[in-house]
Amino acid sequence: MSIETMDPFADIADLLLDAIVIVDLSGKVVAANAACLAVFGYTPEELTGKTLFDHVVPEDRAKTWEESLLVMSGTPRIGFENRYIRKDGSIAHIMWSARCDAERQLRIGVARDITAKKRAEAVQMALYQIAALAHGSDGLSQLLDETHRIVSRLVSVAGMAVIDARVKHRLNCLYQSDSSGKGAGMVDEAARQLVDKALQEQQPVVSDLPGATGGAGMSLLAAPLSGTQGPVGALILKSHPGMRFTDDDTKLLHFVSSQVAVALERRWLLDELTRSARYDDLTGLPNRRLFYDRLETALSQSRRRNSRSALLYLDIDGFKQINDTLGHTAGDELLRVLARRIKKTMREEDTVARLGGDEFVVLLPHVSTLEAATGVAEKIRTTCNEMVWLDRHLVEPRLSIGVAIYPDQASDATQLMKLADQSMYEEKRRTKQS
Numbered sequence: 363m364s365i366e367t368m369d370p371f372a373d374i375a376d377l378l379l380d381a382i383v384i385v386d387l388s389g390k391v392v393a394a395n396a397a398c399l400a401v402f403g404y405t406p407e408e409l410t411g412k413t414l415f416d417h418v419v420p421e422d423r424a425k426t427w428e429e430s431l432l433v434m435s436g437t438p439r440i441g442f443e444n445r446y447i448r449k450d451g452s453i454a455h456i457m458w459s460a461r462c463d464a465e466r467q468l469r470i471g472v473a474r475d476i477t478a479k480k481r482a483e484a485v486q487m488a489l490y491q492i493a494a495l496a497h498g499s500d501g502l503s504q505l506l507d508e509t510h511r512i513v514s515r516l517v518s519v520a521g522m523a524v525i526d527a528r529v530k531h532r533l534n535c536l537y538q539s540d541s542s543g544k545g546a547g548m549v550d551e552a553a554r555q556l557v558d559k560a561l562q563e564q565q566p567v568v569s570d571l572p573g574a575t576g577g578a579g580m581s582l583l584a585a586p587l588s589g590t591q592g593p594v595g596a597l598i599l600k601s602h603p604g605m606r607f608t609d610d611d612t613k614l615l616h617f618v619s620s621q622v623a624v625a626l627e628r629r630w631l632l633d634e635l636t637r638s639a640r641y642d643d644l645t646g647l648p649n650r651r652l653f654y655d656r657l658e659t660a661l662s663q664s665r666r667r668n669s670r671s672a673l674l675y676l677d678i679d680g681f682k683q684i685n686d687t688l689g690h691t692a693g694d695e696l697l698r699v700l701a702r703r704i705k706k707t708m709r710e711e712d713t714v715a716r717l718g719g720d721e722f723v724v725l726l727p728h729v730s731t732l733e734a735a736t737g738v739a740e741k742i743r744t745t746c747n748e749m750v751w752l753d754r755h756l757v758e759p760r761l762s763i764g765v766a767i768y769p770d771q772a773s774d775a776t777q778l779m780k781l782a783d784q785s786m787y788e789e790k791r792r793t794k795q796s
């Protein structure tokens with residue numbers, strides 16, 4: 363059966379810019395006009411006898427199936443939209459006008475190619491959403507999840523990964539997810555090499571990979587994330603099997619990735635500001651502010667559970683002299699070494715913090731007695747006493763440690779801190795006198 367024998371307008375069917383596709387009950391194409399080549403990438407001859415549904419992008423198959431049932435039930439439909447994989451692997455966005463011919467048991471559809479319009483709308487929307495993300499996301503993982511969603515609305519992708527390339531020659535995978543929801547292993551050697559190339563060339567690069575055991579191949583695309591100070595990372599996109607990223611996709615992703623880079627840089631900056639507001643830069647330990655938060659939490663838990671918390675106040679003996687004789691850098695190194703040693707001695711639930719200068723505090727949120735807390739202080743003292751090399755000098759660090767326990771000795775955080783501090787100074791005085 364052909365259009366010529368069925369339609370009074372048959373002789374003009376091939377002049378139309380829209381594709382006409384007539385399928386039978388099983389969905390097989392029985393006739394198609396010449397525009398199918400421009401719209402779907404297949405000639406009428408190539409489509410005839412085949413099922414057009416097989417070319418629908420996987421995500422649109424369920425709704426396309428429901429739509430075809432509606433049409434076959436006798437409801438003429440105008441305006442249904444779905445996407446097809448063209449012969450060259452690119453994606454065609456289609457708007458359909460369809461009805462059924464009940465007498466001949468056929469479905470007649472007119473397909474309008476709205477790819478360009480869809481893409482323009484999608485780009486506009488994506489840029490708006492990414493800009494909003496830069497200002498509004500709650501954290502890095504939310505930013506990356508949302509970026510994945512936005513990019514997949516723009517380009518049909520089976521998986522996406524984001525690489526942090528801020529440290530030269532050390533690519534760090536920040537995110538990877540594929541349509542199965544896992545994506546582990548997406549960033550393999552081939553993907554890393556592609557990222558290197560994209561970073562070097564400062565533009566997106568595509569690599570077409572053959573399918574495993576003769577199956578359909580797919581494309582990998584790596585787009586550099588160029589921040590205000592230079593390249594900060596890369597986006598990796600994996601196509602669905604049988605699809606290829608086109609030049610249009612590449613151009614689009616070049617543009618989009620620069621917006622993603624801005625959003626990422628902003629997120630990193632915010633995270634860094636948040637981190638440095640709560641952590642000590644030199645040792646990486648919680649700072650005074652974070653420590654007070656944790657102390658208040660521990661004390662309110664102690665009140666609720668009728669349990670004890672202990673506070674240890676630590677100060678390095680003769681630290682000024684180390685600075686004065688070995689230099690400030692050696693002093694810094696000693697602070698870092700002792701921070702590591704104290705931390706290593708403690709349990710996960712305990713908090714070790716640096717208050718500033720050579721003063722550290724340790725919070726034991728669950729402790730049975732003052733003696734138990736004093737035992738912990740002795741363990742810290744022994745560990746910290748071990749000799750350390752500082753600027754080619756062997757130094758034996760000494761700590762003065764004060765211990766106070768809640769609620770036995772203090773009724774709130776301020777009082778507890780004061781007591782532990784006093785107890786530390788008493789010990790320091792005793793040590794100096796002896």
Ligand SMILES: Nc1nc2c(ncn2[C@@H]2O[C@H](COP(=O)(O)OP(=O)(O)OP(=O)(O)O)[C@@H](O)[C@H]2O)c(=O)[nH]1
Pocket residue numbers: 644677678679680681682683685689690691692693694697718719720790
């Ligand atoms: N290297 C280094 N030194 C610091 C830092 N912050 C404070 N200091 C120095 O740490 C020293 C602390 O002084 P003190 O605790 O009074 O001196 P100390 O010699 O330990 O005296 P005692 O505690 O009585 O034994 C001062 O010399 C500060 O300049 C820092 O981040 N790095």
